[in-house]
Amino acid sequence: MLQFILRRALNSSIALVGLLVAVFVLTRMTGDPASLYLPAEATAEQRAAYADQMGYSDPIIVQFGRYVEGLLHFDFGTSMRQQRSAMEAVMEAVPTTILLSSLAFSITLVVAVAVGALAASRPGGIFDRMATTISLVGASAPDFWVAIVGVLVFAVALNLLPTSGMGGPQYWVMPVIVVALRPTGLLTQVVRGTMISVLSSPYVKTAKAKGLGHRAVLGHALRSSWLPVITVAGDMAVGMINGSIIAETVFGLHGMGKVLIDAIMQRDFAVVQSAVLIIAIGIFVLNILIDVLYGLVDPRIRYNK
């Protein structure tokens, strides 16, 4: 297992280097940040002086060399806008994203597995039809619309929850629901479909014929359904790490997605690069976890070959 993780780490680090080079080059191809940052009144000389101060007037290879040299000293550059360490600006947002995505992911997993499994146990029954309809609605409801309607209903009309912002548990209710809604709908469908397939397999029929109880059958079937569920859930978790941009924007949460989007819009190169680096590392760790989970769920999967 350790050997597998090390091998994956090596592969991922190569991909990471490629990603950083691509992001570095692509951001600089979008043009001069001074045109966005300086007021319209700034003269050509003032713009040129600013580009010199920021190092944007150097050839891109020189800029990249400076960036790599900085990386070797754990210097990830300075935010053009905030004039402070870009990594500091990014790391401030990490806890929010981790909390938001882990809460949403936990809810998604628990609700989808429970509802999907129960729906599959009586296909075509009332619960199944309700679960299917609601999960389809959840999977197709636009995040943005749900978030705004949530604010108007629960915060303005009913005054049960705060409109937005960060604070106690109540501040997380709406953002977590908004982030979890679509993945829950999708995953419920996946669990249900997989469970129906497993429940109709010969070994389950045999177990039933031998008189195994309903709960025990469901338990066995659920274990066999884990692999596709982990695959889909893993993708969803990666999406959540990328930043729940809609929820962060609407609810004023200082998370990774919002930091990244703001930095892209403002051409704050150092912040973009740092955010991509952190997100990439997060995705790498998550992928390792998913691979490990595969092995735990299905012992037939081995990584040392």
Place this chain on the structure above:
Amino acid sequence: MKRKSHALATFVLALSLIAPAQFARAQDNTEITIVGWTEPDTLDPCETAHAAISLVSKNNINETLIDRNGETGELTPRLATSWEMVDDRTWRIKLREGVSFTDGAPFNADAVVFSIKRGMRQEEFNCSVSQKSFTSFKLTAEAVDEYTVDITSDLPAPILHLGFAIYPMMSPNTDMNTLTRSPVGTGPYVLKEWISGTRIVLERNPDYWGEQPEISQATYVFRNEPSVRAAMVAAGEADIALEITEQDATNPATDFAYPNTETTWLRPDDRFEPLSDVRVREAMALSIDREAMLGTVLPKDTRLAAQLPGPSIDGYNPDIQQRPYDPERARQLLAEAAADGVKVDTPIRFLGRIGVFANAEEVMQVVTQMINQVGFNVSLEMMERARHANFQARPFPEDVGPNINLIMSDNNRGDASFGLFNHHSKGNQSATYTHPELDALIDRAITLTGKERTTALQAVNAYVHDHTVIIPLFYMVSFARVSERLKWVPNDETSSQLIIQRIRFAD
């Protein structure tokens, strides 16, 4: 079933228990919360050229020498008690005595010298507000005595004093080379805390030189989504929500439209045929039915613009009439131009910026359709801000070809020359128009003072209108929601500064 009912009841009970305690925003009548659209990147006084920073800092933390009334254009003393031109390049400023920065440094001539010096080191340090206040002028400041300072420009500067209504004074202890997140000023408020991504809190400066403000503490929070900003005031979580949309401004008791001092205009790039022909440009102006857009794709409070500066700006020409919507005359002008060999059907790019104002894309689609209905061949290209900036200022992309560009620029600095430089072939980065006659008119106007200046600037505006150098469209408005517990309405200034000192409680 019984268990499910219990679970539901527990959930509702839990919500109802936390709700009243957390969301009844019964702030006492000394503190307010303001919700803005984006968090400042820094609070350095040098960056108050950016509205998000200015709204927190300008004349709350860092004060200017002069106050300018956005509605009337009147100048009144703030940190300066008087100002006069000593010669055509030098202004002598008398300073208010007995004022200190909140770090204990005295506010005197040396502090003004420091503040000017910090903003003028463009080779070493970027100071955006210096560019906004004084454009390309290079200033030096010299202390005459403890409370008198001479500020000298490298060029004749008859309106330099208007820059003193924008440029903030900063403590001599401010770092010369880096932007600060902990600004120190002389203002009625000091920065209490800034929790990045969460809030900025200002509290009353107990040692303020002027009258103590009624508001003891102002908390700024930031939400990108206008509906949420409006909802925060409706839910009692905030007192002022800035830049909400017209669609959210539904409550006449709390929602206000106010002029945001921005003018939208079309810039026909006359370097290219057919836009180099004045008849073609006039035809384009006559083809746009602007009134039809008010109350439909634009707020009904939006006003039609016939020239770039607004009525409170020196140089505004009251004799310039609105161009009517006259598609017949437009077709006639195009036919005349075509008869003279002008290729009026040449494809023209309409360069638009996504989100430059609410419904910008809809407005530009309507304009495109109207223009094309009289015989033009215009196609709209919407682009994000960064790409659009490439087309707005020099060096323009070489392959741009015939184009019109929808630009929105502010006109709140008190003198028409700031905007008119948009048309000066050498004086501004964004000028495409190259007419020596217009350049000469501008060059003359900016050296004059008093009534002569006003008349000369009006003549420039008349030229711009008569030659359709640009096609002015609208004076824009913004919307804000204000809690009923406050006695304050947004005005012309609100887009660039929000002076908390002027806010009162209704009771």
